[in-house]
């Protein structure tokens with residue numbers, strides 16, 4: 001967790017109070033409602049009646065047919081020196097909330113207070129005018145942020161240097177790749193050092209080097225500004241944010257400085273990916289069970305594991321064709337679908353086994369203590385031919401693991417080695433404390 005040196009009330013740069021925004025699923029109705037709303041806003045006597053309690057309530061408006069809440073009753077504050085990570089599933093309302101904060105959308109109810117200059121990178125287009133060159137867009141964007149030409153001149157080289165786009169500066173932005181646009185957008189928003197920085201997950205479009213550089217820049221800016229960062233990457237949240245808010249169907253499910261708890265809350269809501277079976281079909285998985293201290297789970301189920309618990313997987317397979325032997329391994333995937341553990345045979349390829357005379361085999365892998373970080377994982381069983389050239393059966397998301405660990409660093413594997421400490425006393429005596 002980052003220290004916050006400016007933790008005073010007057011340093012609150014972003015304040016959202018009971019903010020709600022609704023949208024309409026049907027375009028036709030949406031246009032009709034829009035016309036009705038404009039007409040109502042032109043009738044001041046109606047608003048007066050509302051104010052004295054006649055007619056519609058002034059608070060959160062009612063939903064009309066086909067309308068739904070994209071953001072519902074969300075309140076939070078972000079101070080200078082703080083970075084709030086916004087996480088949630090697709091359609092949870094994260095981008096809508098950022099657009100409301102950046103005044104691109106008006107909320108239906110609630111109040112937003114923003115203090116200072118706002119740098120925002122919310123859409124892939126980064127707000128650029130496509131027919132203007134990169135150079136012209138830098139000046140345009142800077143002017144929109146409230147910077148004078150002189151201030152922009154002073155920062156121009158730093159912006160171009162950060163975006164690494166010097167050879168393309170005089171090319172219209174419409175010919176930039178999406179990654180180039182994001183680089184330029186991020187460089188303009190951050191090099192001018194705004195008071196508030198709003199970053200949507202557009203960073204994912206940039207290459208790895210640029211992403212690293214951007215995250216470092218955000219960390220560097222943190223002392224000077226308030227940041228809201230939307231991403232689907234939990235390691236990124238853990239790296240730069242000191243608060244997290246989990247949105248679900250527009251509502252705030254969790255908000256706090258315990259990032260691990262927030263991420264766990266988000267992951268626990270993850271729908272398990274459906275099981276899929278691929279491969280040549282020469283082998284089928286008849287059953288699979290995973291045991292932990294807390295219980296067991298079969299195909300398609302989820303089991304809870306605490307960090308360091310013993311885990312055992314048992315699988316029953318049947319050869320559909322006449323097959324004598326095959327190789328098996330299990331792959332454990334994290335929620336971002338990255339493989340984090342491969343359970344294999346002693347030669348670091350699959351575990352070789354033979355089918356019984358009835359074409360069946362039951363194999364048990366005692367994995368032992370599981371040193372995975374907190375999160376939701378899925379397990380695939382992969383059965384290959386002996387030479388590993390053919391996939392006979394691949395069963396993805398066969399079973400799910402929900403790992404709980406007190407420490408949440410974002411690392412996939414946690415390891416506690418034996419430690420020793422060497423220290424010299426006042427008398428100059430060296431002491432070595434083993435396994436401290």
Ligand SMILES: Nc1ncnc2c1ncn2[C@@H]1O[C@H](COP(=O)(O)OP(=O)(O)OP(=O)(O)O)[C@@H](O)[C@H]1O
Pocket residue numbers: 023024025070088089090091092093094095096097
């Ligand atoms: N202009 C719009 N008109 C109608 N519905 C909209 C509009 N903009 C967003 N929505 C809807 O609002 C909901 C929230 O969308 P939003 O883009 O804020 O989600 P998100 O959390 O940013 O999702 P993602 O992670 O996929 O980017 C979605 O159901 C979306 O379809």
